[in-house]
Amino acid sequence: MPGTTQRSLLPLLTVLLVAAGCDRGNGVHEIDDERLVSADRDTANWLTYGRTYDEQRFSPLSQISERSVNRLGLVWSRELGTTRGLEATPLVVDGVIYTTGSWSVVYAIDARTGDVRWSYDPQVPRARARVFCCDAVNRGVAIYRGRVYLGTLDGRLVALDAASGARVWEVLTVDTLKPYSSTGAPRIANGLVLIGNGGAEMGVRGYVSAYDAERGTLVWRTYTVPGDPSLGFESEAMRTAAATWTGRWWEGGGGGTPWDAIVYDHELGLVYVGTGNGAPWYRSLRSPGGGDNLYLSSIIALRVSTGEQVWHFQTTPGDNWDFTATQPLMLADLEIQGRRRRVIMQAPKNGFFYVLDRETGEFLSAAPYATMTWATGIDPKSGRPVESPSAFDEMNPVLVSPGPSGAHSWQPMAFSPETGLVYLPVRDGTVFLHRPDSTWRPHTTKRNDGVNRRYAGSLLRALEAAPPPTGRLVGWDPVQQKPRWQVDLPVLVSGGVLATAGNLVFQGRSDGWLVAYRATDGIKLWEFDAGTGILAPPVTYLVDTVQYVTLMVGWGGDVGLINPPGLGPAKPGFGRILTFALGGTARLSAPAFGHDTPPNPVQTAKASQATISEGRALYDTYCYSCHGIAVVAGALPDLRYATADVHRDFEAIVLGGARASLGMPFFGDLLSTAQARAIQAYILVRARESATPPS
Numbered sequence: 001m002p003g004t005t006q007r008s009l010l011p012l013l014t015v016l017l018v019a020a021g022c023d024r025g026n027g028v029h030e031i032d033d034e035r036l037v038s039a040d041r042d043t044a045n046w047l048t049y050g051r052t053y054d055e056q057r058f059s060p061l062s063q064i065s066e067r068s069v070n071r072l073g074l075v076w077s078r079e080l081g082t083t084r085g086l087e088a089t090p091l092v093v094d095g096v097i098y099t100t101g102s103w104s105v106v107y108a109i110d111a112r113t114g115d116v117r118w119s120y121d122p123q124v125p126r127a128r129a130r131v132f133c134c135d136a137v138n139r140g141v142a143i144y145r146g147r148v149y150l151g152t153l154d155g156r157l158v159a160l161d162a163a164s165g166a167r168v169w170e171v172l173t174v175d176t177l178k179p180y181s182s183t184g185a186p187r188i189a190n191g192l193v194l195i196g197n198g199g200a201e202m203g204v205r206g207y208v209s210a211y212d213a214e215r216g217t218l219v220w221r222t223y224t225v226p227g228d229p230s231l232g233f234e235s236e237a238m239r240t241a242a243a244t245w246t247g248r249w250w251e252g253g254g255g256g257t258p259w260d261a262i263v264y265d266h267e268l269g270l271v272y273v274g275t276g277n278g279a280p281w282y283r284s285l286r287s288p289g290g291g292d293n294l295y296l297s298s299i300i301a302l303r304v305s306t307g308e309q310v311w312h313f314q315t316t317p318g319d320n321w322d323f324t325a326t327q328p329l330m331l332a333d334l335e336i337q338g339r340r341r342r343v344i345m346q347a348p349k350n351g352f353f354y355v356l357d358r359e360t361g362e363f364l365s366a367a368p369y370a371t372m373t374w375a376t377g378i379d380p381k382s383g384r385p386v387e388s389p390s391a392f393d394e395m396n397p398v399l400v401s402p403g404p405s406g407a408h409s410w411q412p413m414a415f416s417p418e419t420g421l422v423y424l425p426v427r428d429g430t431v432f433l434h435r436p437d438s439t440w441r442p443h444t445t446k447r448n449d450g451v452n453r454r455y456a457g458s459l460l461r462a463l464e465a466a467p468p469p470t471g472r473l474v475g476w477d478p479v480q481q482k483p484r485w486q487v488d489l490p491v492l493v494s495g496g497v498l499a500t501a502g503n504l505v506f507q508g509r510s511d512g513w514l515v516a517y518r519a520t521d522g523i524k525l526w527e528f529d530a531g532t533g534i535l536a537p538p539v540t541y542l543v544d545t546v547q548y549v550t551l552m553v554g555w556g557g558d559v560g561l562i563n564p565p566g567l568g569p570a571k572p573g574f575g576r577i578l579t580f581a582l583g584g585t586a587r588l589s590a591p592a593f594g595h596d597t598p599p600n601p602v603q604t605a606k607a608s609q610a611t612i613s614e615g616r617a618l619y620d621t622y623c624y625s626c627h628g629i630a631v632v633a634g635a636l637p638d639l640r641y642a643t644a645d646v647h648r649d650f651e652a653i654v655l656g657g658a659r660a661s662l663g664m665p666f667f668g669d670l671l672s673t674a675q676a677r678a679i680q681a682y683i684l685v686r687a688r689e690s691a692t693p694p695s
């Protein structure tokens with residue numbers, strides 16, 4: 001039986017060869033198109049953002065299972081010296097973790113020990129923080145043919161040598177005079193590196209770019225919204241789109257920035273892109289004559305070779321509420337009404353869970369996965385939502401659910417082919433005060449969301465009095481379009497999800513707990529206090545036959561800095577990377593963070609009530625998105641605790657950029673000295689209001 005022997009030896013030989021390659025550190029050179037297409041069989045590694053091109057985030061590994069997970073323990077932790085949000089999905093090749101931290105810094109880390117092999121800091125100018133909507137975050141790298149690809153916050157695409165971290169090439173993907181940013185993980189598709197951008201809140205025009213992975217040359221660029229028609233259209237898709245806009249939309253950028261989901265379908269040769277909200281947020285400001293405003297808040301399918309648009313599906317026509325459709329896209333083959341369908345699934349911010357045919361873009365089904373008041377239902381043929389009459393009142397304010405942080409944001413969902421469920425992090429019952437600023441005009445130096453921040457009416461009080469929203473992990477049946485189970489969480493914001501063949505679902509939370517649930521019914525089986533709030537999704541892989549789980553821990557991001565009411569327990573703190581395995585016995589020692597006593601104001605505001613009100617309005621325009629609503633900070637410095645030195649140097653810091661290198665931008669072009677002093681007065685009033693009353 002020599003043939004049998006040879007066949008049975010082949011897998012062993014493969015294992016030995018892979019192990020040998022691993023020792024030489026050459027494994028990353030073998031990550032080619034074939035390896036990426038067959039990533040599902042490569043259970044030892046985590047090769048792409050969503051593990052496979054399907055982006056299902058399901059691992060066939062089962063060493064850590066519902067029976068053994070009670071023995072799961074920490075193997076190592078590594079502090080990353082940041083207090084900002086960590087959102088990356090680590091990639092793992094042959095025992096080396098490739099991940100990103102704050103300010104787009106890349107780390108290559110030994111999975112067995114946590115030792116850093118190399119790190120690469122692209123030196124993003126810290127003062128550029130002014131144009132980031134949602135913290136100095138990054139969601140990870142791509143790996144291909146021995147290189148690591150990084151999108152930097154300031155819009156560069158960088159190729160690094162995977163063995164040394166040395167830069168091979170770098171290209172600028174955006175106009176740096178405009179408030180673009182880039183936080184998403186690049187994706188590899190057929191020899192191309194794909195990268196999107198963010199900045200719709202700030203006022204830009206979205207697009208996705210494809211670069212030659214070897215040389216870094218631009219192969220195609222596809223816009224998501226039309227530009228100024230007098231300059232001509234880049235494509236027929238843009239000409240079609242322009243007919244759905246009115247007014248002079250291009251002056252505010254239009255928006256539609258594809259800042260997260262970009263998924264490659266190698267079978268169909270398509271790239272699916274989720275597009276963002278409008279710039280500004282409100283249709284009445286952006287496109288005063290109405291219209292659907294294609295391709296805002298849409299899933300668009302592009303031909304991978306040319307970037308030409310093949311189909312589109314708009315989840316929120318004429319988006320009015322910051323309802324991005326940039327949320328994760330997931331491919332699967334599902335049996336629907338007796339027919340095998342190649343589907344694409346998404347739970348965008350607007351609260352509907354969508355299932356589409358990914359070959360044609362045909363709408364198959366949608367159902368609400370969270371409370372919504374903006375729509376009363378969905379047209380079963382077209383998939384077009386039925387907009388509620390109460391969701392919009394021209395320039396007048398209205399209250400709407402979900403809120404602008406969405407019923408689900410970028411936190412990845414996972415799908416288990418074994419249970420048939422999508423595991424979805426949900427923020428249920430968030431509320432949005434829709435309040436357009438009728439005086440808004442496009443400008444180049446501050447936010448272009450068009451929000452009237454001086455509005456102080458009964459709806460604002462109703463918003464502040466609204467019942468707290470609920471965070472939830474849902475086991476969603478995408479065929480039946482309903483939850484099979486759900487777990488109410490003690491916090492609003494929870495992290496991305498991992499599902500495994502061990503019948504497990506892993507997910508972290510804002511209060512710092514990492515939890516494993518049974519995939520079939522949501523019963524909690526294991527938990528670990530990671531010391532700081534969690535946003536990122538865990539990954540799992542094998543090294544030397546041991547199954548590991550690795551996770552980035554760091555609080556911040558979209559709501560982690562703003563620190564809104566109703567968030568529930570959130571734990572700002574120092575960021576770290578953790579790795580677990582069965583029998584792990586390491587102890588986590590998390591450095592202390594924050595203040596455990598009330599503020600003790602160093603001085604009293606000497607300002608009129610009018611000045612303090614002015615300071616509050618200015619704070620709510622320029623400061624709150626990093627230092628928190630009502631000067632109660634999340635992950636960044638809480639200004640109620642500002643020292644005498646900070647107050648003495650206030651003008652130099654705020655107007656002169658004295659702390660720009662630490663990430664505190666310069667506002668000298670936007671604020672006068674009197675305005676800076678008004679903000680300072682408001683901060684001092686808030687410090688006094690929060691202080692212990694004198695005894």
Ligand code: CA
Pocket residue numbers: 200201276277322324
């Ligand atoms: Ca947005």
